[in-house]
Amino acid sequence: MNDMSAAPRPERQRKPDWIRVKAPVSKGYHETRQLMRDLSLNTVCEEAACPNIGECWTKKHATVMILGDVCTRACAFCNVKTGMPRKVDPLEPEHTALAAAKMGLEHIVITSVDRDDLPDGGAGQFVKVIKALRRETPNTTIEILTPDFRGKMRASIEAICEAGPDVFNHNLETVPRLYPTIRPGARYYSSLRLLEEVKAHDPMIFTKSGMMLGLGEQRLEVHQVMDDMRSAQIDFITLGQYLQPTPKHAKVEDFVKPQVFDAYGSIARAKGFLQVASSPLTRSSYHAGEDFAQMRDARAAKLAKAQNKPGKKDI
Template sequence: MNEMTPIRARKPDWLRVKAPTSVGFAETRKLMRRLNLNTVCEEAACPNIGECWTQKHATVMILGDTCTRACAFCNVKTGMPRPVDPLEPEHVAVAAGELGLEHIVITSVDRDDLPDGGAQQFVKVIEALRKNAPQTTIEILTPDFRNKADHAMEAIVEARPDVFNHNLETVPRLYPTIRPGARYYHSLRLLERVKQRDPSIFTKSGMMMGLGEGRLEVHQVMDDMRSAGIDFLTLGQYLQPTPRHAKVVDFVTPKQFASYGDIARAKGFLLVSSTPLTRSSYHAGEDFARLRAAREKQLAR
């Protein structure tokens, strides 16, 4: 090994997953290729891809495979994106139908090059799904639409996705190094405005653990999220995609994740997922059913 090659921390046993080899995995990949769709599962090197694709669950990443930002944690390539694909909304709807999805998660790269940050493409995808796959509930995981007009977010809310997710990713102190193109309070305010505009839409956000955040800082982010009316919190372990990305400062144990989960539930979130392998869209369909049930129980009191 070249002595200049950075050495990544070895994963503990609880983060080891099997390489995907199933027929379902191959079929899901073939479908995505045929429809010319990108997935965050592949682009972000998600450790759960084998499990999810075997069950024919995939998180579609719209607006291309090239991001205009360069976050220190993200494996999606950075550069000048290609023009928006006008056929993409229809292709997403076809994929949802062929996979038989009850719940779909749609995310995207950041598109700071577009006047609306790509908001209209989210709207078109939601409309195509409502028309062609009406049985499928829709969860979106959006960029922050920073420096875009308010109507970018408002247009998406008016299209009425079932879940509006935007990840805060980390604690405010780490934003300059981990998420330099974003602003913590802007992201928090985005989710607050979604809830104010349409309280019936579930709001969701998540954090990566192991980047050097302090326990009290995590508790403060939870409090900020609750003040913004966020319903669903996800906490998962950050994994370094390549030696060029931000290093893992520590591997948070399953016991510590369980403790964070207990604290978050005590703070009033409708639903919490806090495990090392938790990701924004991991088990999203099952979680949506639990989220809806939790709201119904709350309203029945």
């Protein structure tokens, strides 16, 4: 007999054709997955249910998620587990460097869960990972995607910048109006200030930030976030489609069409970003190595142009 009192199951939203990807089945995917298991490493690719995991892992590109797989925050968009995290793994830095060496990575992205329970917010582990990578794979360029280090920002930024990552990424995620519902544990202007502080500490570190679209933001709000990012001297912006991980997460308000992403990309370039990635499947670390190389070339060209610019003639 059917239980008529049972609550109806939430209806899953149907994705448009341009957002669908094939299930990962390649040999390279399974090899990358096994390597992460062997070294007891977590990846944001799996924990955040990234749609690009099949493509990236086939190419043996993975974004390592340090400081465990349990987050102290509960953002409405994120699929990472929430709760009280376990102790920090002292072997994690060496295992991360070993994974980079075995995969032959030219560029690696390191991210983490929020660790509000730690005195430094986890900054010390980022430093150890960067140093281990510099020792074991000195030619690998390093991109970090950090939390906001709430209440510990200045000291955390200084320590990480001293370790010398090539790219410092922290995502604003959405427009300020949506923070109370989408990112309640964070503050928009605090996240913006974090990236501003990185540039103030070391202008040569590339800074990067990203947004998810489709959460109910308005076009002019997106333009304003771009302006805020440029005011903070952020070099690289990523724009991608938000996808609802489970029915309990924030729902997709709009599947933004590819041509709209193209238009946003053109506007971002006109505003002066060194690098722009804007498409439905764009994620923070998607094609990160290729994008970094292009961004580095763009800055070199910009600096060369500035040096060769003739000065004003004496009147």
